Every structure is written in structure tokens, then in C-alpha cells.
Amino acid sequence: MADIELIELSKIYDNGYQAVKPSNLRIKDKEFMVMVGPSGCGKTTSLRMIAGLESISAGEIRIGGRRVNDVQPKDRDIAMVFQSYALYPHLTVYENMAFALRLRKVPARQIHEQIVAAAEMLSLTSQLEKLPKALSGGQRQRVALGRAIVRKPQAFLFDEPLSNLDAKLRGEMRYELRRLQQELATTAVYVTHDQIEAMTLGDRITVMSVGEIQQVAPPRIVYDWPFNRFVASFIGTPPMNFLPGQLSDSGGAWTATVAGHKLPLTMANRDNLGRAKEGGIVLGIRPEHLHPAATAPAGSPSVPMRIDVVEHMGDHQYVYLRAEGLKDAMIMKAPGMIQLTVGESAPIHIDTSHAHVFQGAGEHAPNITLPQGFPQQQ
Ligand SMILES: Nc1ncnc2c1ncn2[C@@H]1O[C@H](COP(=O)(O)OP(=O)(O)O)[C@@H](O)[C@H]1O
Numbered sequence: 468m469a470d471i472e473l474i475e476l477s478k479i480y481d482n483g484y485q486a487v488k489p490s491n492l493r494i495k496d497k498e499f500m501v502m503v504g505p506s507g508c509g510k511t512t513s514l515r516m517i518a519g520l521e522s523i524s525a526g527e528i529r530i531g532g533r534r535v536n537d538v539q540p541k542d543r544d545i546a547m548v549f550q551s552y553a554l555y556p557h558l559t560v561y562e563n564m565a566f567a568l569r570l571r572k573v574p575a576r577q578i579h580e581q582i583v584a585a586a587e588m589l590s591l592t593s594q595l596e597k598l599p600k601a602l603s604g605g606q607r608q609r610v611a612l613g614r615a616i617v618r619k620p621q622a623f624l625f626d627e628p629l630s631n632l633d634a635k636l637r638g639e640m641r642y643e644l645r646r647l648q649q650e651l652a653t654t655a656v657y658v659t660h661d662q663i664e665a666m667t668l669g670d671r672i673t674v675m676s677v678g679e680i681q682q683v684a685p686p687r688i689v690y691d692w693p694f695n696r697f698v699a700s701f702i703g704t705p706p707m708n709f710l711p712g713q714l715s716d717s718g719g720a721w722t723a724t725v726a727g728h729k730l731p732l733t734m735a736n737r738d739n740l741g742r743a744k745e746g747g748i749v750l751g752i753r754p755e756h757l758h759p760a761a762t763a764p765a766g767s768p769s770v771p772m773r774i775d776v777v778e779h780m781g782d783h784q785y786v787y788l789r790a791e792g793l794k795d796a797m798i799m800k801a802p803g804m805i806q807l808t809v810g811e812s813a814p815i816h817i818d819t820s821h822a823h824v825f826q827g828a829g830e831h832a833p834n835i836t837l838p839q840g841f842p843q844q845q
């Protein structure tokens with residue numbers, strides 16, 4: 468069992484800056500947990516505390532039920548993979564992978580078997596005698612992975628391991644990492660600022676902002692039920708549209724009024740809006756839930772908008788829209804074959820069955836019930 472528990476874990480650096488506010492998180496055995504958030508939100512600090520490379524200011528870390536606050540990094544039985552591959556330049560691929568095992572006096576035959584197996588898994592079999600400088604960036608990152616795999620650790624910790632690769636290679640490595648994770652079935656904590664990596668790799672995602680956990684859930688849930696506006700804006704490309712408006716309730720029939728237009732809210736969990744207050748809200752609509760008339764769901768309300776810019780992506784297009792009374796441009800994702808003329812005005816339908824409502828100081832979603840123990844953010 469190698470579940471990893473963070474209990475009221477926090478980090479204050481020597482200069483007094485609190486990089487991680489008291490955080491609670493339980494990463495399950497064999498789970499691939501992605502910690503995602505903008506640069507500077509405390510991801511690396513959290514990971515380094517788990518690895519034992521950074522001291523803990525308060526709280527506790529448990530790995531496999533054992534408190535490890537005072538356990539040396541080398542005795543925590545975890546392997547870390549960094550953005551910089553950190554390979555030994557003068558050692559061959561084989562020797563790079565063998566290094567940690569030799570230090571631990573693992574028998575040569577066993578080292579050999581583990582390297583052959585890892586190389587096979589990572590398509591490195593024909594590269595074993597090369598020096599790192601003879602490899603491509605993607606291959607070097609695979610060697611770094613191989614070096615972690617051969618140690619058969621209780622858990623893998625990844626710190627933005629794909630950030631140095633170009634977009635195409637990143638896509639390939641994402642696929643390989645996911646495949647490896649299924650094959651190895653080892654607990655992993657994977658840190659990234661890239662929400663696409665988070666969505667594609669994570670069994671669950673922990674979304675962070677300024678040292679604080681915002682939401683912990685499987686990718687689909689984070690996308691469909693973001694707890695607050697921060698999560699809603701961070702996950703999803705292009706990002707969710709935010710429309711300031713007013714919420715009103717007439718006998719359980721909730722209506723959002725946006726720029727003078729009344730939008731009846733028909734979302735599935737509308738009943739929970741009982742926890743909302745009438746008054747100011749921000750309505751969140753993902754680009755795929757805005758529709759031109761041709762593809763609009765029956766009965767969905769519409770608002771006239773001017774078509775500002777169209778970006779053709781092949782099978783779909785991103786359409787930038789302006790509505791009177793709304794400051795920000797909105798983005799609609801529409802099927803590629805629909806003809807839209809820049810400069811013209813068109814009724815744009817809003818699928819309010821997929822709307823999100825954000826309210827209050829913490830801009831949380833009052834129609835979503837937070838799990839027990841989760842800080843309410845009003
Ligand atoms: N050694 C340090 N001393 C003081 N502040 C630090 C130190 N290391 C990181 N920080 C600060 O802590 C915050 C979190 O850093 P980090 O965990 O590296 O963020 P992330 O990995 O999410 O980009 C940042 O504001 C960073 O500037």
C-alpha cells in the first residue's frame with residue numbers, strides 16, 4: 468500500500484512567504500494524481516515536501532500509513548522525475564539507469580533484467596549504449612523515466628516532466644505515460660501547469676491557486692462541476708465565458724438576467740440554487756454551450772451578438788462574439804461547416820442546462836454541494 472496523505476501540510480519559506488497553506492489531500496494507492504495550477508501556486512513546493520527535498524513547516528506527510536516528516540529522501544522509496552532530465556552526461560543510457568541500483572548494491576543480474584524490461588517498455592532497447600547527448604529530448608526524458616521505473620519505487624513524483632518537449636512530442640509522451648501508468652499500477656503524483664495534461668493523465672485532479680487546494684475530483688467532474696470560478700476559468704480551452712448578471716427566483720423558477728436578457732436556468736441541479744441568494748452572480752457558459760440558430764437546443768434562449776472574429780479549426784470553429792451591454796468578448800465553439808459572416812449580427816443561443824452560477828466573495832458555485840470537510844468559500 469502506498470497511499471500518500473497530506474495532513475494540514477504547509478510551507479512557509481525563510482523569507483516568511485507562505486507557499487503552501489494548510490492542505491489536506493489523500494492520494495490513493497495506485498492512483499495517478501495530477502496537481503495543476505498556474506505558475507507559483509505551490510505545486511513544486513508540495514512535491515518537494517513529499518519527496519523530502521524541502522522541509523515541512525507544519526502538518527504531516529504519510530506514505531503507506533507511515534509518517535515520513537523526518538525520514539530521509541532516500542529512505543522514502545519514491546522516485547522523482549524532473550523537467551530537466553538530470554541525466555549523467557558521461558554515462559550511457561544503460562549506466563544512467565543502473566546508477567541508483569548499483570548504489571543500493573542490487574545484484575548485477577537483477578539490475579540487467581530490470582533495465583532490459585524498462586528499456587523495452589520505453590522503446591529504448593536500441594539506445595542503451597548511447598550517451599545522453601546522442602539522444603533527442605523525448606528519448607532523454609524516457610531515460611529519466613526508465614531510471615525511475617527500474618527502482619520499482621512505492622510512488623513516482625513528476626514535476627512538469629514534459630515541459631521541455633515540443634507540442635507533438637508532448638502529446639506522444641502523454642499517451643506513453645498513461646500507458647505506463649496502467650502497466651505499472653504505481654501511485655503517482657504529477658505536477659503541471661498544463662490543464663490539458665491534467666485532464667488527460669489524471670485519475671483525479673487537484674486544482675491549486677496561490678498555495679491553496681481549490682478542488683479535488685476526476686477530470687470529468689472538475690470540468691462539468693467546477694466548485695468555483697477559479698477552477699472554471701483554469702480548466703477548459705478556450706476558457707469558459709463569464710457573464711455578470713442578476714439571479715432571481717420566482718417560486719423555484721430561477722432566472723439569470725444578463726445585459727437585460729432574461730435567461731431561464733434549466734440546469735440539472737437548479738434545485739440546489741436554493742443555497743444561492745437573489746442578486747449579483749456571474750454566469751459561466753462554456754464555448755460549446757453557445758450555439759448558432761442552426762444547432763441550438765430546442766427552447767434555449769438567445770441573445771443577439773455581433774460576430775467579431777472566426778477561427779477555423781477544421782471540424783470546428785471558434786467564434787468571438789460581442790453582445791451589447793457586455794464588456795468582454797465571448798467565445799463560441801461551433802461546427803466547422805456552419806457559415807458565419809464576420810461583422811454581422813446573429814441570435815446566439817445559450818444552453819442554460821449547462822450553465823454555471825458563481826456567487827459571493829469566493830465566487831463558488833452554490834448549486835454544487837461541496838464534500839464534507841471541504842472549506843466553504845463564501
Ligand atoms: N526557496 C524559496 N524561498 C522563498 N520563496 C520561494 C522559494 N521557492 C519557491 N518560492 C515561492 O513559493 C511560491 C510557490 O513556488 P513553487 O512551489 O515553485 O510554485 P509552482 O511549482 O506551482 O510554480 C512561489 O511564489 C515562489 O516564488
Ligand SMILES: [Mg+2]
Nearest residue numbers: 507510511512
Ligand atoms: Mg514548479
